[in-house]
Amino acid sequence: MKILQAISFVIICHAGFAQTPDETTIRQIYNIALAEGKSYSMLEYLSTKIGQRLSGSPGAAAGVEWSRHTMEDFGFDSVWLQPVMVPHWVRGQKEIGRIVNSKKMGVLDVNVCALGGSIGTGPDGISASVVEVKSFDELAQLGVKNIQGKIVFFNRPMDPKQIDTFTAYGGAVNQRGGGASEAAKYGAVGVIVRSMGINNEDYPHTGGMGYPANGTKIPAIAISTKHADLLSKILKDDKGMQFYMESHCEILEDAPSYNVIGQINGGEYKDEIIVVGGHLDSWDLAQGAHDDGTGCVQSIEVLRILKMMGYKPKRTIRAVMFINEENGLRGGLKYAEIAEKNKEKHIAAIESDRGGFTPHGFTMTASDAVRKKVQSWKPLLEPYGLTDFNQQGGGADISPLERQGVPVMEFLPDSQRYFSYHHTKEDTFDKVDKRELELGAASMAAMVYLIDKYGLK
Amino acid sequence: MKILQAISFVIICHAGFAQTPDETTIRQIYNIALAEGKSYSMLEYLSTKIGQRLSGSPGAAAGVEWSRHTMEDFGFDSVWLQPVMVPHWVRGQKEIGRIVNSKKMGVLDVNVCALGGSIGTGPDGISASVVEVKSFDELAQLGVKNIQGKIVFFNRPMDPKQIDTFTAYGGAVNQRGGGASEAAKYGAVGVIVRSMGINNEDYPHTGGMGYPANGTKIPAIAISTKHADLLSKILKDDKGMQFYMESHCEILEDAPSYNVIGQINGGEYKDEIIVVGGHLDSWDLAQGAHDDGTGCVQSIEVLRILKMMGYKPKRTIRAVMFINEENGLRGGLKYAEIAEKNKEKHIAAIESDRGGFTPHGFTMTASDAVRKKVQSWKPLLEPYGLTDFNQQGGGADISPLERQGVPVMEFLPDSQRYFSYHHTKEDTFDKVDKRELELGAASMAAMVYLIDKYGLK
Numbered sequence: 041m042k043i044l045q046a047i048s049f050v051i052i053c054h055a056g057f058a059q060t061p062d063e064t065t066i067r068q069i070y071n072i073a074l075a076e077g078k079s080y081s082m083l084e085y086l087s088t089k090i091g092q093r094l095s096g097s098p099g100a101a102a103g104v105e106w107s108r109h110t111m112e113d114f115g116f117d118s119v120w121l122q123p124v125m126v127p128h129w130v131r132g133q134k135e136i137g138r139i140v141n142s143k144k145m146g147v148l149d150v151n152v153c154a155l156g157g158s159i160g161t162g163p164d165g166i167s168a169s170v171v172e173v174k175s176f177d178e179l180a181q182l183g184v185k186n187i188q189g190k191i192v193f194f195n196r197p198m199d200p201k202q203i204d205t206f207t208a209y210g211g212a213v214n215q216r217g218g219g220a221s222e223a224a225k226y227g228a229v230g231v232i233v234r235s236m237g238i239n240n241e242d243y244p245h246t247g248g249m250g251y252p253a254n255g256t257k258i259p260a261i262a263i264s265t266k267h268a269d270l271l272s273k274i275l276k277d278d279k280g281m282q283f284y285m286e287s288h289c290e291i292l293e294d295a296p297s298y299n300v301i302g303q304i305n306g307g308e309y310k311d312e313i314i315v316v317g318g319h320l321d322s323w324d325l326a327q328g329a330h331d332d333g334t335g336c337v338q339s340i341e342v343l344r345i346l347k348m349m350g351y352k353p354k355r356t357i358r359a360v361m362f363i364n365e366e367n368g369l370r371g372g373l374k375y376a377e378i379a380e381k382n383k384e385k386h387i388a389a390i391e392s393d394r395g396g397f398t399p400h401g402f403t404m405t406a407s408d409a410v411r412k413k414v415q416s417w418k419p420l421l422e423p424y425g426l427t428d429f430n431q432q433g434g435g436a437d438i439s440p441l442e443r444q445g446v447p448v449m450e451f452l453p454d455s456q457r458y459f460s461y462h463h464t465k466e467d468t469f470d471k472v473d474k475r476e477l478e479l480g481a482a483s484m485a486a487m488v489y490l491i492d493k494y495g496l497k
Numbered sequence: 498m499k500i501l502q503a504i505s506f507v508i509i510c511h512a513g514f515a516q517t518p519d520e521t522t523i524r525q526i527y528n529i530a531l532a533e534g535k536s537y538s539m540l541e542y543l544s545t546k547i548g549q550r551l552s553g554s555p556g557a558a559a560g561v562e563w564s565r566h567t568m569e570d571f572g573f574d575s576v577w578l579q580p581v582m583v584p585h586w587v588r589g590q591k592e593i594g595r596i597v598n599s600k601k602m603g604v605l606d607v608n609v610c611a612l613g614g615s616i617g618t619g620p621d622g623i624s625a626s627v628v629e630v631k632s633f634d635e636l637a638q639l640g641v642k643n644i645q646g647k648i649v650f651f652n653r654p655m656d657p658k659q660i661d662t663f664t665a666y667g668g669a670v671n672q673r674g675g676g677a678s679e680a681a682k683y684g685a686v687g688v689i690v691r692s693m694g695i696n697n698e699d700y701p702h703t704g705g706m707g708y709p710a711n712g713t714k715i716p717a718i719a720i721s722t723k724h725a726d727l728l729s730k731i732l733k734d735d736k737g738m739q740f741y742m743e744s745h746c747e748i749l750e751d752a753p754s755y756n757v758i759g760q761i762n763g764g765e766y767k768d769e770i771i772v773v774g775g776h777l778d779s780w781d782l783a784q785g786a787h788d789d790g791t792g793c794v795q796s797i798e799v800l801r802i803l804k805m806m807g808y809k810p811k812r813t814i815r816a817v818m819f820i821n822e823e824n825g826l827r828g829g830l831k832y833a834e835i836a837e838k839n840k841e842k843h844i845a846a847i848e849s850d851r852g853g854f855t856p857h858g859f860t861m862t863a864s865d866a867v868r869k870k871v872q873s874w875k876p877l878l879e880p881y882g883l884t885d886f887n888q889q890g891g892g893a894d895i896s897p898l899e900r901q902g903v904p905v906m907e908f909l910p911d912s913q914r915y916f917s918y919h920h921t922k923e924d925t926f927d928k929v930d931k932r933e934l935e936l937g938a939a940s941m942a943a944m945v946y947l948i949d950k951y952g953l954k
Contacts, residue, residue, distance in 0.1 A: 074657045200531045203881055203936070239931055398855065398911050400882070424660055425857070427884045454855050454911065456932045474696055475913045479660070 062420055062493075065349075066486045070424060072345045073482035080474045082110060082337040083396070087327035087469035094324040095364040096128030096295035103320045104298050107336065107361045111302035114344050116359075118305075121298040124374040126364040128295040129157055131324055132288030135261055136165065137232070141282045142274055150267035151242060154287040155216060155233065155249040156323065156367045158260040165286035166191065166230045166259065172275050176214070176222050188227035191283050193275070194219045195268055198238045198459065205455040206394070208238055213247075220260040221252050230285055231260045234268040238459045241265050245463040246323050248367045261285055297363045299371045304343050306356035306492075313356045314491055315389040316342050316484055319365030319437055326467040330458065333469075334396030334477055336361050338451070341481035342488055353492045355387065362437035365393070369436060376440030386446045388491050391435025392484060395461070396477040397453035401428030402487060406447035410496045414449075417490050426483055428452055447496055451484055519877055519950075522806075523943045527881060529802045530939035537931045539567060539794040540853070544784040544926035551781040552821040553585030553752035560777045561755050564793065564818045568759035571801050573816075575762075578755040581831040583821040585752040586614055588781055589745030592718055593622065594689070598739045599731055607724035608699060611744040612673060612690065612706040613780065613824045615717040622743035623648065623687045623716065629732050633671070633679050645684035648740050650732070651676045652725055655695045655916065662912040663851070665695055670704075677717040678709050687742055688717045691725040695916045698722050702920040703780050705824045718742055754820045756828045761800050763813035763949075770813045771948055772846040773799050773941055776822030776894055783924040787915065790926075791853030791934055793818050795908070798938035799945055810949045812844065819894035822850070826893060833897030843903045845948050848892025849941060852918070853934040854910035858885030859944060863904035867953045871906075874947050883940055885909055904953055908941055 059067065073079070086106060093103040104121065111119045137152030139145055154160065171187060173179045174196040179187070194215035198208040213236055220231045235245040244262040251257045263271065274281055300320065306312065318335020322328020339359040346353065363371035379386060390402070401421075404411055415429045434448025442448040453476070461467040516524065530536070543563060550560040561578065568576040594609030596602055611617065628644060630636045631653040636644070651672035659665035670693055677688045692702040701719040708714045720728065731738055757777065763769065775792020779785020796816040803810065820828035836843060847859070858878075861868055872886045891905025899905040910933070918924040 070660065071658045200932075201528045203527065205932070398913050456855050456936070457930050460930070473914050473917070475657075475662070479913070 065489060066420055068349055069345055069485045069489065070482040072348055073341065073478045073485065074475065077341065077478045077481065078344060079337045079341040079477050079481045082340060083329065083333050083472060083477065084469055086333045086337065087329040091327050092324045093320060093322045093328055095126040095297060095321045095367060096292070097324065100297060100321055100363065104300055107300035107320060111340060111359065114347065116302040116304055116343055116347070119302045121300055122374060122378060123296065123298055124363060124370050125294040126297045126370045127368045128292040129367060130290050130292060132160060132290060136284065136286040137261060137263060138284040139271065139274060139281060140167070140284050141280055143278050143280065145274060150271065151244050151264040152261045152285070153244040153246050153325065154289045155260040155262055156246050157249050157291070158220065158287065158289055159257050159291065160287040160289040161230065161259045161285055163286070165284055167282055167284045168229050170232070170275060170281065170283045172272055179222055179226065184226045187223065190228055191230045191232060191285065192219070192223035192228045193232045193271060195234045195272055197234060197265070198236060200238055205238055205459045209236055209459060212236060216247050216262065217249050220249055220258050221255050224256040224258045228258060230258050232283065232285070233260060233262050235262045235265050236459065236462065237265045239265065243464050243466065246325055247463045259285065259287055261287060299363055299375055300361040302340065302343060302359045304347060304353055304357045306353050308354040310356050312385050312387045313358055314387060314488055315358050315360055315438065316488055317360035317362055317437060318392050319363070319371065320361040321364050321366055323366055323463045325463065325465045327469055329467050329469045329472050330395035330461050331463065331467055332365065332393045334472060334480065335392035338392050338396070338477070338481040338484055342485040345481070345485045346489065351489070355492045357488060357492065365437050372437035373440050376444060379441065380444060386441055388447050388449065388496055389434065389438040389441045390449045390451065390484060390487060391438050392451040392480065393435045394450065394453055394455065395458045396472045396480055397457060398476045399425055399451070399453050399479050399483040401426045401452045403431040403433035403450045403452050404429065404447070405432055405434045405442055410447045413496060420490070421486060424479070424483060424486070449487070451480060453480055522946060523877055525806055526802055526942045526946065527939040529805055530798065530935045530942065531932065534798065534935045534938065535801060536794045536798040536934050536938045539797060540786065540790050540929060540934065541926055543790045543794060544786040548784045549781045550777060550779045550785055552583040552754060552778045552824060553749070554781065557754060557778055557820065561757055564757035564777060568797060568816065571804065573759040573761055573800055573804070576759045578757055579831060579835060580753065580755055581820060581827050582751040583754045583827050584825045585749040586824060587747050587749060589617060589747060593741065593743040594718060594720060595741040596728065596731060596738060597624070597741050598737055600735050600737065602731060607728065608701050608721040609718045609742070610701040610703050610782065611746045612717040612719055613703050614706050615677065615744065615746055616714050616748065617744040617746040618687065618716045618742055620743070622741055624739055624741045625686050627689070627732060627738065627740045629729055636679055636683065641683045644680065647685055648687045648689060648742065649676070649680035649685045650689045650728060652691045652729055654691060655693060657695055662695055662916045666693055666916060669693060673704050673719065674706050677706055677715050678712050681713040681715045685715055687715050689740070689742070690717060690719050692719045692722050693916065693919065694722045696722065700921050700923065703782055704920045716742065716744055718744060756820055756832055757818040759797065759800060759816045761804060761810060761814045763810050765811040767813050769842050769844045770815055771945055772815050772817055772843060772895065773945055774817035774819055774894060775849050776820070776828065777818040778821050778823050780823055780920045782920070782922045784926055786924050786926045786929050787852035787918050788920065788924055789822065789850045791929060791937065792849035795849050795853070795934070795938040795941055799942040802938070802942045803946065808946070812949045814945060814949065822894050829894035830897050833901060836898065837901060843898055845904050845906065845953055846891065846895040846898045847906045847908065847941060847944060848895050849908040849937065850892045851908065851910055851912065852915045853929045853937055854914060855933045856882055856908070856910050856936050856940040858883050858909045860888040860890035860907045860909050861886065861904070862889055862891045862899055867904045870953060877947070878943060881936070881940060881943070908937060910937055
């Protein structure tokens with residue numbers, strides 16, 4: 041890219057034109073986010089000084105305190121903690137996954153980690169032969185006679201041909217969430233799940249799984265995509281191969297924690313509340329930078345930008361750091377429960393939980409009238425790369441509000457890199473681009489501004 | 498991001514619908530790029546095995562050979578080298594930039610590199626006091642009496658408030674390209690230019706600069722943005738400060754090199770040529786991964802995908818690895834010269850030289866009729882994130898074709914991260930995301946397919 045060409049861009053882009061008040065305000069929002077932004081330095085602290093924030097952990101408690109102090113320091117009108125009991129799962133010492141008795145490979149350690157919520161094997165581990173399946177249907181066809189006493193290896197990949205990686209995720213993640221309970225029905229003693237990664241990777245992805253109330257609980261681990269391919273290859277012509285898995289995770293008593301809420305009070309319609317939020321908890325393998333430190337700092341930044349501009353909102357605007365999205369959703373449930381109990385009137389809730397990447401738009405679950413109103417703002421937002429307002433969906437933490445009839449939206453950034461980091465040791469601060477993060481915060485602030493000014497009716 | 502939500506996406510996205518033949522073909526192009534792509538492995542080799550490819554260097558020669566062999570191995574109908582003489586600038590031993598005699602800092606080395614095309618200071622270096630300016634106007638106002646015998650420090654930043662980083666680049670890069678020649682008019686002995694980086698960075702950005710035919714030549718170096726800020730701060734209250742710069746770069750005799758061209762022959766309109774290209778040369782500080790290894794491998798991948806699909810083009814399709822974009826444009830000039838001499842009929846030329854990031858669209862410099870025709874394809878391309886077909890512009894290498902009246906386009910990916918890597922030691926293979934790169938190759942292939950099938954008339 042050379043010089044002359046770039047200069048011609050400037051001339052085109054700087055051609056003057058009169059701005060409407062909305063255009064001027066939105067431009068000001070982006071100017072602050074990009075030239076005087078705090079989201080990146082907030083994220084640096086949350087990711088590198090506090091780090092992992094698994095529900096019930098000291099990291100989560102530190103995250104709660106940091107969120108409160110940060111929002112207090114910015115001078116929001118009120119900041120408070122909302123108590124909530126959260127599940128307390130701990131990983132314990134590092135897991136072992138080992139191919140043993142392989143004709144060609146002998147003994148080989150593979151990269152694994154326990155899935156969140158899984159019971160552990162305990163120190164004696166589990167040793168068994170492995171049956172690979174691609175689906176629950178295939179598992180059912182194999183039945184008890186082929187599964188009893190074995191480890192089931194769920195190996196259906198995320199489909200790389202999907203353009204949206206979340207679609208690819210949705211097509212594979214039932215193996216992680218429900219694989220153990222399905223396999224247990226047929227007498228399996230443990231499960232290995234191919235990591236929810238779309239590329240060929242060395243490291244495993246953790247993530248939530250669950251057991252039915254009355255089912256047998258068997259341990260579940262994730263294996264890196266690279267080692268999933270290797271294991272599958274070995275299994276093809278090595279029927280005597282055994283697999284050893286050892287994990288030390290435990291499910292402890294529920295622990296006390298908090299949602300953290302900051303608020304700027306509204307004027308004209310102060311009883312109408314707009315929520316913007318992310319989840320404060322993270323998995324324990326890294327720093328929870330993209331999942332979901334970015335959503336938290338962007339939400340705080342929305343209020344900070346509006347305050348810094350001297351904007352006086354008509355409605356009350358809240359930034360909510362939900363706790364326990366990853367393995368329980370207790371924070372989201374509690375927030376909606378209290379909202380209902382207090383008869384609070386939420387007119388919109390926006391979540392950011394798809395990473396801090398370049399903004400593309402917002403998803404929405406709302407009436408046709410609300411969707412049309414939001415889409416009518418597209419000309420104001422398109423200059424900032426926000427073009428997609430068509431998809432369904434809100435965030436997990438605000439789904440309990442959605443069930444109360446609140447229009448919900450999720451910030452929609454580019455999805456291509458998300459599943460390289462998601463729930464892995466790679467989800468660290470250095471994977472977040474400053475400008476991409478800042479543009480996301482500005483996009484959310486612009487949307488909040490428009491909802492505040494015009495309502496959603 | 499949890500499970501239920503992701504599953505609902507799949508249901509929505511997999512809802513069946515009948516595809517038109519164009520939809521089917523474009524889907525097939527993306528499937529191959531994402532599930533059976535070669536762009537990433539090609540780029541890995543070009544970046545990590547060959548590395549930097551500065552015009553005239555052994556790396557550039559290796560890049561030429563690699564391009565030829567790669568396209569021959571893919572079985573394109575013809576592959577050839579197009580000889581062209583290129584400028585041969587060499588950096589020599591590492592540069593020194595040193596703040597000396599500072600009241601507060603004493604002696605301090607700062608991160609600098611020579612600008613491409615600059616003369617060196619030689620081993621004795623240059624020591625002088627520094628005058629900071631933000632523009633050529635400010636320089637002219639200071640005039641000879643303030644500039645004579647001094648080093649001029651051009652310190653106008655790229656504007657972080659610009660949404661498109663290329664616009665920010667365009668607003669600052671005249672300091673790099675023309676700063677030395679402007680400062681020399683007033684008797685300056687050297688120039689320091691703030692790096693063309695939009696963030697606060699430790700490392701300098703090189704890049705092309707030039708001297709007028711009859712002007713005085715003075716040495717030019719770039720300084721990291723972080724050290725530019727530091728230098729500016731010191732200058733504010735430390736008038737006795739001196740700066741020492743030492744560079745060993747040299748302009749040698751022009752060297753022989755080549756454009757590398759691969760072709761798939763057309764059928765019905767075989768005399769009509771569609772060019773898709775990138776530039777093979779790079780700066781010498783890293784691997785030239787995003788600038789412009791990605792454009793090269795994407796261009797090769799376009800032909801490989803179409804061939805792999807068994808697609809029989811109506812028109813002749815060429816992948817061109819242009820040489821010497823960075824410091825001379827000799828490859829682009831030679832290609833257009835030969836095209837004119839041979840009376841070749843180019844109906845379109847597409848360049849990829851903005852990095853291997855998530856696709857947003859294509860820029861275009863063409864008649865209104867051509868633009869409207871391309872925009873009429875938007876419904877076919879929007880599902881793949883290609884929404885922007887409004888901007889002016891083609892690539893530097895194809896600008897000589899543009900002057901012959903050929904419609905030109907440039908692949909338009911996301912711009913946010915480009916200037917963190919551009920012309921620096923950071924432009925390495927690990928900064929390229931596999932899926933983002935592959936989506937770019939598919940987007941270019943889809944555009945070539947549509948132009949081939951429907952023409953641009």
